[in-house]
Amino acid sequence: MESWIRGAVLIALVSCGITGHNAVAQDSSTLLADVVQPDIKRRDIEEAEIDAENWEFGFYAGVLSFEDFGSNDVYGVRIAYHISEDWFAEANYGISKLQKSSSEKIAGFPPLLTDDERDLSYYNLNLGFNLLPGELFIGKWAFNSSFYFILGAGNTLFASDEYFTYNVGGGLRLFVTDWIAMHWDVRNHLMTHALFGEDKDIQNLETHLGVTLFF
Structure with missing residues (x-):
């Protein structure tokens, strides 16, 4: 129990x-x-629309330091096709007006070139590579940007003759919007001429600012 x-x-x-x-x-x-x-609290987010255009066209202006002929204004146009995110092909055409040579200015030699022969123009075809794509911060604003390297060849016309010219350099591309970009370029034009009697290898440095549109 x-x-x-x-x-x-x-x-x-x-x-x-x-x-x-x-x-x-x-x-x-x-x-x-x-x-x-x-x-x-859920927010409505609009994703940024990034254009997929591969063509780029624009204008530039700057200074061309032509050996023995001083620093001269230069103006030009460029068109580029972006093959991939890293590689692009570019064509340039530029014009300038050469000053008197150093021998004309300092030694008082007779004019080496006529006024028309001082008109200079060049064109070249280049291959470019984007080295450091990323963002550049200016104050409180952030811009997409890329540093790039350029290598190419073409012709330079002055003194009533054409001279085969290599060019090498680089630049910075800064995207103001998804279809407008600002450029700063530094390039070196390497060529050979015989204006002073013997063949002379010269290097002509150019720097310019430009704006391009993507389409």
Whole structure:
């Protein structure tokens, strides 16, 4: 008889413990849900639309330091086709007006070139590689940008003759919008002429600023 009573009491205690545990667990879950309940306000986000045009066309102006003929204004146009994210092909055409040579200015020699022969123009075809695409921060504004390397060849026309010319250099392309870019370029034009009687290898440094449009 006593064994039966002890068994009944144990069963009753265990049942009460399980019921109490379930009640505590349920209360804890309800309380946790109230505390962790997120209050998120969803925002409408418009993704930036990036143009996929591969052609680039623009103008530039700067200074051409032509060996023995001083520093001269230079103006030109460029057109480029972006083959991939890294590589692009470019064609340039530029014009300038050469000053008097150093021998004419300092030694007072007779004019080496006529006025028409001082008109200079060049064209070249180049292959470019984007070295460091990224972002450039100016104040609180961030602009997409890329430094690039250029290598090419073409012809330079002056003194009533054409001279085969290599050019090498680099520049910075800064995207003002998704279809307008600003450029700063430095290039070296390497050629050979015989204006002073013997063949002479010269290097002509050029720097210019420009703007291009993608289409």
